Amino acid sequence: MSDLYREQILEHYRNPHNHGTLDPNDSSFEDTNPLCGDKVRIDLRIEDNVVTDIAFTGRGCAISQASTSILTDLVKGETLDEIMAFDKDDLLDELGIPISPARIKCALLGLHVLKVGIDQYSRNGNATGSISVESPDL
Template sequence: MSEWDELFRENILDHYRNPRNRGVLEHPDLTYEDANPLCGDRIRMDFKISDGRIEEVRFSGHGCSISQASASMLCEEIEGKPLDEVKKLSREDVLEMLGIELGPVRLKCALLALKTLKAGVYGLPQWPGEEDA
């Protein structure tokens, strides 16, 4: 196996196979769902928010390993964090979590979860990094 294969297995497949925070919340304070029309990847996020913190977050949806793994990683990262901090998460942060290089098309898969998160907590339905486009 190449280094890329190993990284892919360790970083992506672990979360894809054993997703953290997968599911839905019964009475969420916030829910947002988004999809990537190019490939049909779909992610919904439910949030419980109290005292300006993300008390609980769950994601659901379907798609390729990269879209689902990045949702899992992101949920793990933000649970319990103050909204102010969550709002600062950038595409670079997500790519660092994933830890493998991706072409521009797969970048959309990787960033769908962050786009869903930002639209949910921030009301910004845009691709991260394309806010000015």
């Protein structure tokens, strides 16, 4: 693992970007990884199908929290369609470190929560809730 990428993960874990909540929001979803207890909640503000603001809260390992922090930077200002086209390989490439099979769910938890929130928003015009899915299909 490159020292540069290792340091990036630790920096996002120690000082996460877009950390907090949005009130009001157009979408708010959370999920927990039942294997390790990592938890992520993502709030979105959406205007004209563009994510204009995003915030997250959570607790868990450095990989889950840093991955979600990086994800929030990547998707702010993107359209919902662009975000839904973003897949697990895109996020894993952005992390820049090898992720073991045991940690893959940690790394993808934020992306899973984000996509479920957008899907529910697209169906209903707004969305809040929590989910519990062991195998995110990204």
